[in-house]
Amino acid sequence: MEKYNTYKRPFFVSAATVAGNLVSVMHIAKEISLAAKNAKAIAERAGEKANGFRPITDYIDEMGYETMSLVNAINKEALEVSRIAVNELRAKEVYQKLLSAKEYIGEDVPVSVEKLIQEASERLSEHTIELEKDKARLIHLLEEIKNQMRASAVISTCSRVEATQAEEYETSLQVVSENVDAASKKITMIVNDCDDLLAHH
Numbered sequence: 001m002e003k004y005n006t007y008k009r010p011f012f013v014s015a016a017t018v019a020g021n022l023v024s025v026m027h028i029a030k031e032i033s034l035a036a037k038n039a040k041a042i043a044e045r046a047g048e049k050a051n052g053f054r055p056i057t058d059y060i061d062e063m064g065y066e067t068m069s070l071v072n073a074i075n076k077e078a079l080e081v082s083r084i085a086v087n088e089l090r091a092k093e094v095y096q097k098l099l100s101a102k103e104y105i106g107e108d109v110p111v112s113v114e115k116l117i118q119e120a121s122e123r124l125s126e127h128t129i130e131l132e133k134d135k136a137r138l139i140h141l142l143e144e145i146k147n148q149m150r151a152s153a154v155i156s157t158c159s160r161v162e163a164t165q166a167e168e169y170e171t172s173l174q175v176v177s178e179n180v181d182a183a184s185k186k187i188t189m190i191v192n193d194c195d196d197l198l199a200h201h
Helices: 009-051 054-105 111-199
Strands: none
Touching: 009 054, 009 111, 054 111
């Protein structure tokens, strides 16, 4: 995935980019759920030989759906953060223009201008606080996905072990395990890129 020069980007652009990047995570999560369904079908055919694999397929399926649910939540949060960041940027521009006007006027600054500066400062502060709270929520949701992917790595290892008991179905189940492991690694990479985008602000 492309690495971004995040320090050159306004924060609202980075937040919107995170939402865009997570479209890929949604597709991969759907692939994980499909892999789980394929594994269930194979485990059914294998009968008792795949008894230990069946609970794993349930977990993989659940993980896929939970990841999709998290991605939806993150997309909403990322878009909200982007909106708030735009508001903060506008408030900052207004505040700086008022400060420039005060400097231009010199010593005899009207009370009305001082009042406008104070109000602009308060609005900017409110937007900044709101942005930091929403940014923290967004980072927390991204961390939840990474935690799921760490658990997925453990499950992939367990599923490989269980697949060895399935005799002639072993190869098919091993392929499922490898696909889930590869999908988890892809998701982790994308989420890490999203973290990098947010960390530079």
